[in-house]
Amino acid sequence: MKVRDLMSRKVVSISADDNLRIVHEIMQLGRTRHLPVVRRGELVGVISQRDLLHASLSNVMGLPAEEQNQFLEGVSISEVMSAPPVFIGPDAPVQDAARAMAEHKIGCLPVVENGKVTGIITETDLLRYFAGLPVDPASQGDTVSDSVRGPSVGGGN
Numbered sequence: 001m002k003v004r005d006l007m008s009r010k011v012v013s014i015s016a017d018d019n020l021r022i023v024h025e026i027m028q029l030g031r032t033r034h035l036p037v038v039r040r041g042e043l044v045g046v047i048s049q050r051d052l053l054h055a056s057l058s059n060v061m062g063l064p065a066e067e068q069n070q071f072l073e074g075v076s077i078s079e080v081m082s083a084p085p086v087f088i089g090p091d092a093p094v095q096d097a098a099r100a101m102a103e104h105k106i107g108c109l110p111v112v113e114n115g116k117v118t119g120i121i122t123e124t125d126l127l128r129y130f131a132g133l134p135v136d137p138a139s140q141g142d143t144v145s146d147s148v149r150g151p152s153v154g155g156g157n
Helices: 020-029 049-060 065-073 094-104 123-130
Strands: 013-015 034-039 042-048 108-113 116-122
Touching (some): 020 034, 020 049, 042 049, 042 108, 094 123
Antiparallel strands (some): 034 042, 108 116
């Protein structure tokens, strides 16, 4: 089985120049825990719910929602993302993806082909595969490769 057979093609990437509030909104609105981070179309990192939690937890505990949002707007994604990114090609065996995630203690791998993010494979995808569960058909749609800009998430642009 190849990575391309399990990866999600519905990927939203985000610009390294955006802020944590945008990441927070995307993760709340979508069912995602990981976002590839790009700069001028090139993968430069990955941001996870864990990165977001570590960056904001001690700083926003007990603050009103408006002050939390102000704090998150002031922190650039590039300050807290995991970089350099660990990624994999679509034709790699899924065992290689599982091995890389275990060795690096990460929950996802962006899938890169010809220099572009074409998908993402997560620990959940691999657990489903190794447990003999069917591939999640909801994740097999078209890739959303443009960076999300600004607070409007619905348009996917």
